[in-house]
Amino acid sequence: MKFSRRGLMVATAAVAAASSAGAKPRPAAAPPAWTPDATELAGRIRRKEVSAVEVVEAAIRKAEALQPKLGAIVTSDFDRALDKARSGQISGPFAGVPFLIKDLDPYIGLPTRFGSRSSLGAKPVKAQTPFIDAYDRAGLVVIGKSATPEYGFLPTTEPMGFLPTRNPWNLGHSSGGSSGGAAAATASGIVPFAHATDGGGSIRIPASNCGLFGLKPSRGRMLDGRPNNKGIDLSVAHCVTHSVRDSAALFAVSEDTEAGATFAPIGVVTGPGKGRLKVGLLMETGTGLRPDPEVVQAVESAAKLMESLGHKVETTHWPIDGNQFGRDFTALWSTGAAELAAGVSKAMGRPADASVLEPFTLGMAELVRGLKPGDIPAVVERLQAAAKAYDTWLTRYDVILSPVLGHVPADLGFVSGDVSFETLQARLLSYVGYTPLHNVAGAPAMSVPLHWTADGLPVGVHFAGRIGGEKRLFELAYQLEAAQPWAHRKPPTSL
Numbered sequence: 001m002k003f004s005r006r007g008l009m010v011a012t013a014a015v016a017a018a019s020s021a022g023a024k025p026r027p028a029a030a031p032p033a034w035t036p037d038a039t040e041l042a043g044r045i046r047r048k049e050v051s052a053v054e055v056v057e058a059a060i061r062k063a064e065a066l067q068p069k070l071g072a073i074v075t076s077d078f079d080r081a082l083d084k085a086r087s088g089q090i091s092g093p094f095a096g097v098p099f100l101i102k103d104l105d106p107y108i109g110l111p112t113r114f115g116s117r118s119s120l121g122a123k124p125v126k127a128q129t130p131f132i133d134a135y136d137r138a139g140l141v142v143i144g145k146s147a148t149p150e151y152g153f154l155p156t157t158e159p160m161g162f163l164p165t166r167n168p169w170n171l172g173h174s175s176g177g178s179s180g181g182a183a184a185a186t187a188s189g190i191v192p193f194a195h196a197t198d199g200g201g202s203i204r205i206p207a208s209n210c211g212l213f214g215l216k217p218s219r220g221r222m223l224d225g226r227p228n229n230k231g232i233d234l235s236v237a238h239c240v241t242h243s244v245r246d247s248a249a250l251f252a253v254s255e256d257t258e259a260g261a262t263f264a265p266i267g268v269v270t271g272p273g274k275g276r277l278k279v280g281l282l283m284e285t286g287t288g289l290r291p292d293p294e295v296v297q298a299v300e301s302a303a304k305l306m307e308s309l310g311h312k313v314e315t316t317h318w319p320i321d322g323n324q325f326g327r328d329f330t331a332l333w334s335t336g337a338a339e340l341a342a343g344v345s346k347a348m349g350r351p352a353d354a355s356v357l358e359p360f361t362l363g364m365a366e367l368v369r370g371l372k373p374g375d376i377p378a379v380v381e382r383l384q385a386a387a388k389a390y391d392t393w394l395t396r397y398d399v400i401l402s403p404v405l406g407h408v409p410a411d412l413g414f415v416s417g418d419v420s421f422e423t424l425q426a427r428l429l430s431y432v433g434y435t436p437l438h439n440v441a442g443a444p445a446m447s448v449p450l451h452w453t454a455d456g457l458p459v460g461v462h463f464a465g466r467i468g469g470e471k472r473l474f475e476l477a478y479q480l481e482a483a484q485p486w487a488h489r490k491p492p493t494s495l
Helices: 005-019 038-046 052-070 078-086 130-137 180-187 204-210 244-254 293-308 322-348 359-369 375-393 421-431 436-441 470-483
Strands: 073-076 098-102 141-146 170-174 193-198 213-216 236-241 278-281 312-315 399-403 445-452 458-464
Touching: 038 052, 038 244, 052 073, 052 078, 052 098, 052 141, 052 180, 073 180, 078 141, 098 130, 098 180, 130 244, 141 180, 180 193, 180 204, 180 236, 193 244, 204 213, 204 236, 204 445, 204 458, 213 244, 213 470, 236 244, 244 470, 278 293, 293 312, 293 399, 293 445, 293 458, 293 470, 322 359, 322 375, 322 436, 359 421, 375 436, 399 470, 445 470, 458 470
Parallel strands: 098 141, 098 193, 278 312, 278 399
Antiparallel strands: 073 141, 193 236, 213 236, 213 445, 399 458, 445 458
16 A cells, blocks of 8 residues: 555645644633644644754653653654754654654664563564554654553553553553553653554553543554455554544544545544434443443543533443453454464574563463364454444444443553463453454544543543544544543643
8 A cells, every 4th residue: 555645735734724823723611732732833843933853852851851750662763853853854744743653563763672571682673564654754753662561462551571651640550551652652741642553442541541532543444454354453553642633634644545445535624523413322341340430420421511512322232242252352362462472482492481471461372272273263253243233233323432441540560461360351351341342343433531530530431433434533522622621631740
């Protein structure tokens, strides 16, 4: 897939319009943001109010000051970033804006270490994907790689080979995973937004934990790859942001716009929609577990907000057997760990053990080794049936409203990879019960930062749509952002 300049030109025009002096102002009810979003920052650079060098230097200073507290960055690229900013050759809608690439994806000149001790000696790569190329063409200046748990397996970013990534709202809590480094760096103001990926909630969970907006695209929507029809591709890529407009503009430059694209491009969504939506409200997980009272309050408040905006909200129920789905998703997820363990074992010439892989990774690999030859095909067949059930469910609703997580942001160590496999499985069952179905179905979903606890922890609210329905979600997000702004909120650990 080659990158089309169509999305780049549309996004450039949209970002320039949004950041120009004559642009439509943000809602009057919104207090001024404590830090400019990427759209505003790009506008300031474009208007020569500040130089790209000054902006990148400021990001580096913030990174150096906050990294010891947050552990959000695993590889820095400060010298190359400054060279790029000084070159005068940057163009695109986000020209000169500092950015981070998640350390699950390759970026030319930097190693990809996947949050794992097994990859600590990795060499700088010489190639990257068309999706990452799109970021370069948008003018973003990469200052480094953001932290991730081992191969993105867990909903917290506490890899044993690196520093734990701490939540800037409370350093004793998790920033989420697997895009926890991206979320911590964005929420704290190191960068205005950052690359993120999502294979079971890994954009939405960190966004929820860190008070950010995080939208997971449909499978096949972005330049990260088209469906291969050989199984179930779970992971997709986008970003975490402070503002809806940043997410929408970056979406436009990285969606697949070439001939044969899975979906017709939506371009840049620039504001709320006018339609009234039918909303299905879920509170319990598919296994019948009820979330924490604080999470219940967040979702109930969001439902009332939706009704006040003219949308119709009614209780709905999961269209799947949650217990069977959970077992099947865990089995499919574990195949990645089994492949990893096999590859590491081959490279070392001996079985991979706890000196190179984390206990949870090894536990998943062992789970797969215990399966019979026909088990995984049966798992895939049942998950494909769950995806069809999701499609049918979404013919009755425009969006589904639910929690992102069963609890407020977890304490560090609660779901980390060194917890025993059986204990961790039980904790994950109650903590992460809302987000994986959308990866199996290939449907878009988003975490919207609509609630904070009394002691200052963010709690995101989850909205999911029909496959290919990102435009509707963006329009709803703009409406929610105008009705209940969040960008002015500043975490205690920030600059």
